Amino acid sequence: MKKTKDNLRSHCPVNYGLEAFGDRWALLILRDIVFRGKHSYGEFLRSEEGFSTNILASRLDHLVETGILRREEHETDGRKESYWLTEKGLDLIPVLFEMILWSAKYDSQSEAKRIMRLVELIRDDNRSISQKVMEQVKRGEAIVAEYLS
């Protein structure tokens, strides 16, 4: 299909989001960073959903290009690069959380059952729990452990 000069199908806000992170992998990377404190290519690769190496590389590139992730050299290990959420990426946390709420409701086998305390906090006030989590993630903390019941 025809695209606007900036290579988007449209500037509809729903479409803008889809073009940035609307594929099968982007939000899994986000999840790994937020919930598991992962930051490197190798760590993402070990996710249970099984990235293939080239796809992971291309998704990371895309997320860096769209300004959701920032690539940094690892402080001590020169082979590694690490990936961090930018402000734009951190602001996806409320979207991620709203999605978790939906899945928790409709997937009877959801692993969300293991973090019901967090699910209830989201239901009660997504905005403020997201804000809190954004601060933690900024500091490089993984959040899943503290909500495991």
Add this chain to the structure above:
Amino acid sequence: MKKTKDNLRSHCPVNYGLEAFGDRWALLILRDIVFRGKHSYGEFLRSEEGFSTNILASRLDHLVETGILRREEHETDGRKESYWLTEKGLDLIPVLFEMILWSAKYDSQSEAKRIMRLVELIRDDNRSISQKVMEQVKRGEAIVAEYLS
């Protein structure tokens, strides 16, 4: 990659959502129903992002299978079928809204600027505006007009 017996990569709530609506088209169909009151194949086809006919058909099938849409015979026109959001589909409205909020913030050319009243309502309290919109959509109303400024 290997999948669980129910054909999901995992029961991580993020992944569950991605498998249900994590592609470039599903949420555009949702948008067309919610904002524009569309309900038929032909109406979806006319969206500015340009579905191809076979992809639209396969997405609609998938959304019906996953229980997000319900297919109904058109009351008067026997050629048409119409598509309606189920409860499960209506519950995606808060996700859609959270996404709109994000795009409104980061796309400088966002068409969300045309519905800033709604954007502010979402920012202020996504849960209650979503609830209200869910009721309207259930009745088959398109919501965009009333928020155009």
Add this chain to the structure above:
DNA sequence: ATTTTCACTTGCAAAATGCAAGTGAAAAGC
């Protein structure tokens, strides 16, 4: 009775994905 509308399907080309096997540079081990 014929034409138009509608919701798709089919066939094929092009793009994206997935797998297995590299590659090159830095770190670790000896």
Add this chain to the structure above:
DNA sequence: GCTTTTCACTTGCATTTTGCAAGTGAAAAT
């Protein structure tokens, strides 16, 4: 310091998904 291992990718190729254009069959409109 020489070799091996680890790490972050890339490359080549098969498979799957997407996209375009051209049908098809049934119901509605003329």
